[in-house]
Amino acid sequence: xxxxxxxxxxxxxxxxxxxxxxxxxxxxxxxxxxxxxxxxxxxxxxxxxxxxxxxxxxxxxxxxxxxxxxxxxxxxxxxxxxxxxxxxxxxxxxxxxxxxxxxxxxxxxxxxxxxxxxxxxxxxxxxxxxxxxxxxxxxxxxxxxxxxxxxxxxxxxxxxxxxxxxxxxxxxxxxxxxxxxxxxxxxxxxxxxxxxxxxxxxx
Amino acid sequence: xxxxxxxxxxxxxxxxxxxxxxxxxxxxxxxxxxxxxxxxxxxxxxxxxxxxxxxxxxxxxxxxxxxxxxxxxxxxxxxxxxxxxxxxxxxxxxxxxxxxxxxxxxxxxxxxxxxxxxxxxxxxxxxxxxxxxxxxxxxxxxxx
Numbered sequence: 001x002x003x004x005x006x007x008x009x010x011x012x013x014x015x016x017x018x019x020x021x022x023x024x025x026x027x028x029x030x031x032x033x034x035x036x037x038x039x040x041x042x043x044x045x046x047x048x049x050x051x052x053x054x055x056x057x058x059x060x061x062x063x064x065x066x067x068x069x070x071x072x073x074x075x076x077x078x079x080x081x082x083x084x085x086x087x088x089x090x091x092x093x094x095x096x097x098x099x100x101x102x103x104x105x106x107x108x109x110x111x112x113x114x115x116x117x118x119x120x121x122x123x124x125x126x127x128x129x130x131x132x133x134x135x136x137x138x139x140x141x142x143x144x145x146x147x148x149x150x151x152x153x154x155x156x157x158x159x160x161x162x163x164x165x166x167x168x169x170x171x172x173x174x175x176x177x178x179x180x181x182x183x184x185x186x187x188x189x190x191x192x193x194x195x196x197x198x199x200x201x202x203x
Numbered sequence: 204x205x206x207x208x209x210x211x212x213x214x215x216x217x218x219x220x221x222x223x224x225x226x227x228x229x230x231x232x233x234x235x236x237x238x239x240x241x242x243x244x245x246x247x248x249x250x251x252x253x254x255x256x257x258x259x260x261x262x263x264x265x266x267x268x269x270x271x272x273x274x275x276x277x278x279x280x281x282x283x284x285x286x287x288x289x290x291x292x293x294x295x296x297x298x299x300x301x302x303x304x305x306x307x308x309x310x311x312x313x314x315x316x317x318x319x320x321x322x323x324x325x326x327x328x329x330x331x332x333x334x335x336x337x338x339x340x341x342x343x344x345x346x347x
Contacts, residue, residue, distance in 0.1 A: 026290070027289060027290020027291075027293065027335050027336070028290065028335065030290060051334070052290070052334065052335055052336035078336075083280040083281025084280055084281065085280050085311055086283070087281075087283060088281040114283050115283055116284070116309075149307070149308055149309060150288055150305075150306040150307065151285065154284070179285065179286070180285075181285070182289065184286075202289065
Protein backbone atom coordinates (compact mmCIF):
# COMPACT_ATOMS: atom_id res chain seq x y z
CA UNK A 1 0.00 0.00 0.00
CA UNK A 2 2.97 2.26 0.69
CA UNK A 3 4.13 1.90 -2.89
CA UNK A 4 0.70 2.85 -4.19
CA UNK A 5 0.53 5.88 -1.91
CA UNK A 6 4.01 6.91 -3.00
CA UNK A 7 3.08 6.53 -6.63
CA UNK A 8 -0.13 8.53 -6.21
CA UNK A 9 1.68 11.24 -4.28
CA UNK A 10 4.48 11.37 -6.88
CA UNK A 11 1.96 11.67 -9.67
CA UNK A 12 0.16 14.40 -7.75
CA UNK A 13 3.39 16.38 -7.36
CA UNK A 14 4.07 15.97 -11.04
CA UNK A 15 0.57 17.22 -11.73
CA UNK A 16 1.13 20.31 -9.62
CA UNK A 17 4.43 20.98 -11.31
CA UNK A 18 3.22 20.62 -14.81
CA UNK A 19 -0.55 20.27 -14.78
CA UNK A 20 -2.66 17.90 -17.04
CA UNK A 21 -6.13 16.43 -18.61
CA UNK A 22 -8.16 15.29 -21.63
CA UNK A 23 -8.81 18.10 -24.10
CA UNK A 24 -12.17 19.48 -22.97
CA UNK A 25 -12.02 22.26 -25.59
CA UNK A 26 -11.81 21.82 -29.35
CA UNK A 27 -10.32 24.07 -32.02
CA UNK A 28 -12.31 27.23 -32.96
CA UNK A 29 -15.58 26.24 -34.60
CA UNK A 30 -15.10 22.59 -33.63
CA UNK A 31 -17.71 20.33 -32.09
CA UNK A 32 -17.16 17.31 -29.89
CA UNK A 33 -19.35 14.40 -28.88
CA UNK A 34 -18.34 12.41 -25.80
CA UNK A 35 -19.83 9.23 -24.42
CA UNK A 36 -18.82 8.09 -20.95
CA UNK A 37 -19.82 4.91 -19.21
CA UNK A 38 -18.93 3.16 -16.00
CA UNK A 39 -20.90 1.11 -13.51
CA UNK A 40 -22.13 4.21 -11.66
CA UNK A 41 -22.74 6.84 -14.30
CA UNK A 42 -23.28 7.06 -18.02
CA UNK A 43 -23.41 10.31 -19.96
CA UNK A 44 -23.64 11.76 -23.45
CA UNK A 45 -22.09 15.16 -23.91
CA UNK A 46 -21.92 17.52 -26.86
CA UNK A 47 -19.90 20.72 -26.80
CA UNK A 48 -19.03 23.50 -29.19
CA UNK A 49 -15.89 25.64 -29.03
CA UNK A 50 -16.16 29.20 -30.37
CA UNK A 51 -12.48 29.63 -29.55
CA UNK A 52 -9.64 27.44 -28.34
CA UNK A 53 -10.16 28.88 -24.86
CA UNK A 54 -13.82 28.11 -24.31
CA UNK A 55 -16.39 25.40 -24.85
CA UNK A 56 -20.05 25.17 -23.99
CA UNK A 57 -22.33 22.19 -24.31
CA UNK A 58 -25.13 20.01 -23.08
CA UNK A 59 -24.74 16.75 -21.19
CA UNK A 60 -27.29 14.08 -20.52
CA UNK A 61 -26.46 12.14 -17.35
CA UNK A 62 -27.86 8.84 -16.15
CA UNK A 63 -26.84 8.47 -12.50
CA UNK A 64 -27.22 4.93 -11.20
CA UNK A 65 -26.63 5.92 -7.58
CA UNK A 66 -29.65 8.19 -7.35
CA UNK A 67 -31.55 6.47 -10.16
CA UNK A 68 -31.96 9.88 -11.76
CA UNK A 69 -31.55 11.06 -15.28
CA UNK A 70 -30.97 14.74 -15.90
CA UNK A 71 -29.34 17.15 -18.33
CA UNK A 72 -26.90 19.93 -17.55
CA UNK A 73 -25.31 22.83 -19.37
CA UNK A 74 -21.54 22.62 -19.13
CA UNK A 75 -18.87 25.23 -19.77
CA UNK A 76 -15.09 24.96 -19.73
CA UNK A 77 -12.60 27.80 -19.87
CA UNK A 78 -8.87 27.50 -20.50
CA UNK A 79 -7.22 29.82 -18.01
CA UNK A 80 -3.61 28.95 -18.75
CA UNK A 81 -1.65 27.33 -21.55
CA UNK A 82 2.08 26.98 -21.97
CA UNK A 83 3.40 25.78 -25.32
CA UNK A 84 6.98 24.64 -25.73
CA UNK A 85 8.74 22.84 -28.56
CA UNK A 86 8.20 19.47 -26.87
CA UNK A 87 5.20 19.90 -24.61
CA UNK A 88 1.99 21.64 -23.74
CA UNK A 89 0.48 22.37 -20.36
CA UNK A 90 -3.09 23.47 -19.69
CA UNK A 91 -5.21 24.52 -16.79
CA UNK A 92 -9.00 24.68 -17.03
CA UNK A 93 -11.95 25.72 -14.92
CA UNK A 94 -15.25 23.97 -15.54
CA UNK A 95 -18.82 24.16 -14.34
CA UNK A 96 -22.17 22.60 -15.03
CA UNK A 97 -25.70 23.39 -13.99
CA UNK A 98 -28.91 21.56 -14.65
CA UNK A 99 -31.73 23.76 -15.94
CA UNK A 100 -34.15 21.17 -14.54
CA UNK A 101 -33.12 21.32 -10.91
CA UNK A 102 -30.71 23.12 -8.61
CA UNK A 103 -29.96 19.70 -7.08
CA UNK A 104 -27.57 18.90 -9.92
CA UNK A 105 -24.46 20.99 -10.49
CA UNK A 106 -20.68 20.85 -10.41
CA UNK A 107 -17.67 23.11 -10.57
CA UNK A 108 -13.97 22.50 -10.45
CA UNK A 109 -10.61 22.54 -12.12
CA UNK A 110 -8.58 20.21 -14.23
CA UNK A 111 -5.27 20.36 -15.97
CA UNK A 112 -2.75 18.44 -17.99
CA UNK A 113 0.82 18.35 -19.09
CA UNK A 114 1.64 16.40 -22.19
CA UNK A 115 4.51 15.69 -24.52
CA UNK A 116 4.45 13.22 -27.38
CA UNK A 117 5.77 10.58 -24.99
CA UNK A 118 4.39 11.47 -21.55
CA UNK A 119 1.02 12.48 -20.19
CA UNK A 120 -0.11 13.54 -16.77
CA UNK A 121 -3.42 15.02 -15.72
CA UNK A 122 -5.59 15.80 -12.77
CA UNK A 123 -9.15 16.82 -12.06
CA UNK A 124 -10.91 18.08 -8.96
CA UNK A 125 -14.66 18.52 -9.17
CA UNK A 126 -17.15 19.54 -6.51
CA UNK A 127 -20.36 17.83 -7.49
CA UNK A 128 -23.90 17.74 -6.29
CA UNK A 129 -26.13 15.07 -7.75
CA UNK A 130 -29.74 14.67 -6.63
CA UNK A 131 -28.94 16.89 -3.68
CA UNK A 132 -26.05 14.67 -2.54
CA UNK A 133 -22.44 15.77 -2.41
CA UNK A 134 -20.28 13.70 -4.78
CA UNK A 135 -16.87 15.33 -4.91
CA UNK A 136 -14.66 13.61 -7.43
CA UNK A 137 -10.97 13.78 -8.16
CA UNK A 138 -8.49 11.89 -10.23
CA UNK A 139 -4.86 11.79 -11.22
CA UNK A 140 -3.67 10.21 -14.42
CA UNK A 141 -0.28 9.35 -15.77
CA UNK A 142 0.55 7.86 -19.13
CA UNK A 143 3.27 6.89 -21.52
CA UNK A 144 3.12 6.32 -25.28
CA UNK A 145 4.92 3.06 -26.10
CA UNK A 146 5.72 4.36 -29.59
CA UNK A 147 5.58 7.79 -31.23
CA UNK A 148 3.13 7.93 -34.10
CA UNK A 149 3.12 10.75 -36.60
CA UNK A 150 0.17 12.91 -37.55
CA UNK A 151 -2.74 10.75 -38.72
CA UNK A 152 -1.27 7.52 -37.35
CA UNK A 153 -2.95 5.23 -34.84
CA UNK A 154 -1.80 6.39 -31.39
CA UNK A 155 -1.69 4.33 -28.21
CA UNK A 156 -1.22 5.36 -24.59
CA UNK A 157 -0.75 3.14 -21.55
CA UNK A 158 -2.03 4.90 -18.47
CA UNK A 159 -2.64 4.63 -14.77
CA UNK A 160 -5.57 6.42 -13.20
CA UNK A 161 -6.04 7.08 -9.52
CA UNK A 162 -9.61 8.13 -8.88
CA UNK A 163 -11.48 9.06 -5.76
CA UNK A 164 -15.09 8.36 -6.38
CA UNK A 165 -17.94 10.57 -5.28
CA UNK A 166 -19.71 7.40 -4.17
CA UNK A 167 -17.24 5.52 -2.01
CA UNK A 168 -14.83 8.37 -1.14
CA UNK A 169 -11.99 5.88 -1.58
CA UNK A 170 -9.01 6.17 -3.87
CA UNK A 171 -8.73 3.45 -6.43
CA UNK A 172 -5.81 2.94 -8.81
CA UNK A 173 -6.40 1.14 -12.07
CA UNK A 174 -4.87 0.77 -15.55
CA UNK A 175 -6.27 2.43 -18.65
CA UNK A 176 -5.57 2.32 -22.36
CA UNK A 177 -6.11 5.24 -24.69
CA UNK A 178 -6.28 4.96 -28.47
CA UNK A 179 -6.89 7.61 -31.05
CA UNK A 180 -6.66 8.19 -34.72
CA UNK A 181 -7.93 11.14 -36.71
CA UNK A 182 -10.94 12.58 -34.95
CA UNK A 183 -11.81 9.57 -32.79
CA UNK A 184 -10.51 8.78 -29.30
CA UNK A 185 -11.27 5.77 -27.14
CA UNK A 186 -10.15 5.49 -23.53
CA UNK A 187 -10.95 2.49 -21.38
CA UNK A 188 -9.98 1.00 -18.08
CA UNK A 189 -11.19 -1.52 -15.57
CA UNK A 190 -11.45 -1.23 -11.81
CA UNK A 191 -13.17 -3.06 -8.99
CA UNK A 192 -15.55 -0.21 -8.21
CA UNK A 193 -16.23 1.18 -11.66
CA UNK A 194 -15.79 -2.03 -13.61
CA UNK A 195 -15.44 -0.84 -17.21
CA UNK A 196 -14.61 2.86 -17.37
CA UNK A 197 -15.07 3.78 -21.04
CA UNK A 198 -14.77 7.16 -22.71
CA UNK A 199 -15.41 7.65 -26.42
CA UNK A 200 -14.85 10.99 -28.14
CA UNK A 201 -15.47 12.20 -31.67
CA UNK A 202 -14.45 15.65 -32.83
CA UNK A 203 -15.72 17.36 -35.97
CA UNK B 204 -1.17 -3.92 -8.29
CA UNK B 205 2.53 -3.76 -7.37
CA UNK B 206 3.43 -5.70 -10.49
CA UNK B 207 1.32 -3.35 -12.60
CA UNK B 208 3.12 -0.30 -11.24
CA UNK B 209 6.49 -2.02 -11.69
CA UNK B 210 5.59 -2.85 -15.28
CA UNK B 211 4.60 0.75 -16.00
CA UNK B 212 7.74 2.13 -14.39
CA UNK B 213 9.86 -0.25 -16.49
CA UNK B 214 7.96 0.82 -19.58
CA UNK B 215 8.48 4.44 -18.61
CA UNK B 216 12.25 4.03 -18.24
CA UNK B 217 12.37 2.23 -21.57
CA UNK B 218 10.33 4.94 -23.26
CA UNK B 219 12.50 7.66 -21.72
CA UNK B 220 15.66 5.99 -23.01
CA UNK B 221 14.13 5.95 -26.51
CA UNK B 222 13.30 9.63 -26.09
CA UNK B 223 16.95 10.38 -25.26
CA UNK B 224 18.16 8.45 -28.29
CA UNK B 225 15.70 10.33 -30.51
CA UNK B 226 16.88 13.63 -29.03
CA UNK B 227 20.51 12.73 -29.74
CA UNK B 228 19.61 11.86 -33.31
CA UNK B 229 17.71 15.13 -33.61
CA UNK B 230 20.70 17.11 -32.38
CA UNK B 231 22.96 15.36 -34.85
CA UNK B 232 20.49 16.17 -37.62
CA UNK B 233 20.56 19.87 -36.69
CA UNK B 234 24.36 19.86 -36.48
CA UNK B 235 24.53 18.75 -40.09
CA UNK B 236 21.82 21.00 -41.47
CA UNK B 237 22.72 24.40 -42.80
CA UNK B 238 20.04 26.66 -44.20
CA UNK B 239 17.33 25.96 -41.62
CA UNK B 240 19.26 26.36 -38.39
CA UNK B 241 18.60 30.05 -37.92
CA UNK B 242 14.86 29.95 -38.36
CA UNK B 243 14.04 30.34 -34.64
CA UNK B 244 16.19 33.44 -34.40
CA UNK B 245 14.81 35.02 -37.53
CA UNK B 246 11.03 34.45 -37.63
CA UNK B 247 10.66 34.73 -41.39
CA UNK B 248 13.22 33.86 -44.08
CA UNK B 249 13.04 33.19 -47.78
CA UNK B 250 15.14 30.43 -49.31
CA UNK B 251 15.52 28.87 -52.69
CA UNK B 252 14.19 25.40 -53.47
CA UNK B 253 17.72 24.19 -54.04
CA UNK B 254 18.80 25.21 -50.53
CA UNK B 255 15.93 23.58 -48.71
CA UNK B 256 15.30 20.88 -51.27
CA UNK B 257 17.77 18.63 -49.53
CA UNK B 258 15.50 18.39 -46.46
CA UNK B 259 13.93 15.24 -45.09
CA UNK B 260 11.91 12.62 -46.87
CA UNK B 261 8.60 13.92 -45.57
CA UNK B 262 9.30 17.35 -47.03
CA UNK B 263 10.27 15.76 -50.36
CA UNK B 264 7.01 13.83 -50.40
CA UNK B 265 5.08 17.00 -49.62
CA UNK B 266 6.56 19.00 -52.49
CA UNK B 267 6.38 16.09 -54.90
CA UNK B 268 4.25 17.13 -57.89
CA UNK B 269 4.12 20.79 -56.89
CA UNK B 270 5.10 23.15 -59.68
CA UNK B 271 5.26 26.93 -59.41
CA UNK B 272 4.23 26.92 -55.76
CA UNK B 273 5.61 28.49 -52.59
CA UNK B 274 5.91 26.40 -49.47
CA UNK B 275 5.69 27.90 -46.01
CA UNK B 276 7.65 25.84 -43.47
CA UNK B 277 6.24 26.90 -40.11
CA UNK B 278 7.82 26.01 -36.77
CA UNK B 279 5.10 25.53 -34.18
CA UNK B 280 5.31 25.01 -30.43
CA UNK B 281 2.72 23.07 -28.43
CA UNK B 282 1.77 20.70 -31.23
CA UNK B 283 2.14 17.50 -29.24
CA UNK B 284 -0.72 15.40 -30.60
CA UNK B 285 -3.10 15.00 -33.53
CA UNK B 286 -5.87 16.81 -31.68
CA UNK B 287 -3.63 19.87 -31.23
CA UNK B 288 -2.82 20.00 -34.92
CA UNK B 289 -6.26 19.23 -36.32
CA UNK B 290 -7.47 22.83 -36.04
CA UNK B 291 -4.34 24.16 -37.73
CA UNK B 292 -4.78 21.81 -40.66
CA UNK B 293 -8.47 22.74 -41.05
CA UNK B 294 -7.74 26.47 -40.83
CA UNK B 295 -5.08 26.45 -43.53
CA UNK B 296 -7.11 24.17 -45.79
CA UNK B 297 -9.86 26.81 -45.75
CA UNK B 298 -7.40 29.61 -46.59
CA UNK B 299 -7.54 31.06 -50.09
CA UNK B 300 -4.53 30.20 -52.23
CA UNK B 301 -3.56 27.11 -50.23
CA UNK B 302 -2.94 23.97 -52.28
CA UNK B 303 -1.73 21.48 -49.70
CA UNK B 304 -1.17 21.21 -45.92
CA UNK B 305 0.82 18.73 -43.86
CA UNK B 306 1.75 18.42 -40.20
CA UNK B 307 4.92 16.90 -38.78
CA UNK B 308 4.56 16.29 -35.04
CA UNK B 309 8.12 15.02 -34.62
CA UNK B 310 9.67 18.22 -35.93
CA UNK B 311 6.93 20.56 -34.68
CA UNK B 312 6.46 21.74 -38.23
CA UNK B 313 3.55 22.64 -40.49
CA UNK B 314 4.03 22.69 -44.26
CA UNK B 315 1.65 24.83 -46.30
CA UNK B 316 1.88 25.01 -50.08
CA UNK B 317 0.51 28.22 -51.60
CA UNK B 318 -0.03 29.26 -55.19
CA UNK B 319 3.00 31.13 -56.50
CA UNK B 320 1.24 34.51 -56.66
CA UNK B 321 -0.10 34.28 -53.09
CA UNK B 322 1.28 36.73 -50.52
CA UNK B 323 2.58 34.92 -47.44
CA UNK B 324 2.90 36.96 -44.28
CA UNK B 325 4.30 35.67 -41.01
CA UNK B 326 1.88 37.80 -38.94
CA UNK B 327 -1.11 36.27 -40.71
CA UNK B 328 0.26 32.75 -40.18
CA UNK B 329 1.12 33.49 -36.56
CA UNK B 330 -2.43 34.75 -35.93
CA UNK B 331 -3.93 31.62 -37.45
CA UNK B 332 -1.73 29.38 -35.32
CA UNK B 333 -2.35 31.43 -32.16
CA UNK B 334 -6.11 31.29 -32.71
CA UNK B 335 -5.79 27.51 -32.63
CA UNK B 336 -3.97 27.58 -29.33
CA UNK B 337 -0.40 26.93 -30.50
CA UNK B 338 2.59 29.21 -30.99
CA UNK B 339 4.30 29.89 -34.33
CA UNK B 340 7.97 30.68 -33.77
CA UNK B 341 9.52 30.59 -37.21
CA UNK B 342 8.79 30.67 -40.92
CA UNK B 343 10.77 29.74 -43.98
CA UNK B 344 9.35 30.27 -47.45
CA UNK B 345 10.60 28.09 -50.26
CA UNK B 346 9.82 28.40 -53.95
CA UNK B 347 9.45 25.06 -55.69
